[in-house]
Amino acid sequence: MEFKIFERRECPICQDRKGKVLFSTYDDRYGQPDLYSVMECQECRTCYLLEAIAPNDLPNLYEKYYGGNLALNAVTEKVMTQHFYTNPAVRVFTNRLRRSIIGVVYQSWFRFWSGDKVLDWTFRQNEQVLDVGCGGGHLAEPILACGAKWTGLDIDPRNCQAVTERGLKCICGTIDAVDLPAGSYDSIIGSQVIEHISDPRKFLMRCAQLIRPGGRVLLSTPNIESRYRRISGQNWIHWFVPYHQVLFSPHSLEMLGKQCNLRMLSYRTETPTAWALLQLNYQRPPRGEIGTWRSKGRPRWLQPDGLSLRLRLEDTLYGDGDVLIAELVKA
């Protein structure tokens, strides 16, 4: 193994020791060549890597491989902005009508023209928001537009510098290591972050410590119970080894929340159009090579339209979308 690992003998969420190896796979996006075994907990159905990357070697893995595939990064960046939309009228309208047929059609149409933006969380005036794993700070703008105060936190100094250069506040480090006062935030966001962390309980405990009583932890993470996981099997894009260490179901995320004194107030699932396109057009490369994404068949501009409608309908009907979006509240 190129990076230091530790073998996970128990489920990181429920500690059950009867995990089963589902299959072995490799990094099919950035070309890290080692083989990893994907485990499934037979008790709570959480999936996790048997060979977890040692936390102190994680920065080396990310520095060498992650982000080194520009075509895919462009797609990811687009998807990362999807959970926020600033127009309050659109937000109310979409939230109210999400479960109705008009809402579904409207959302599909809206997504097609807005580049996949959908709203999930709202922020009050002057609310203190900490965006953990903020990357280039793509969530800052819509959150600031709500009138909230945004602070980024990222492990990668290159990201921190990029955010600071835009005149925004960004703390460099991990949430454990940085010196932040307890109870100082109203909301903590972890957008596509918790699945990358080898000790998600420690992470969520720290989040709970940093928010005030009644404060929120807003998470989005791949949904292990998604229909694309069933359809795509080992080619599901969210296995994403070795970067994704732990993959949650709504139930296992709720369970982890409870262990951290956080109550899951609500959750829903959805499949971003850009992710579905990535899944449908993804070319899995041989081991050690970088993955490619290209549009098959129909012209690109025709694809998202019908697909977006279908995804919205399926997510509404079956509730098994690719992303799990949850709001947890400190008890």
Ligand SMILES: [Zn+2]
């Ligand atoms: Zn478990």
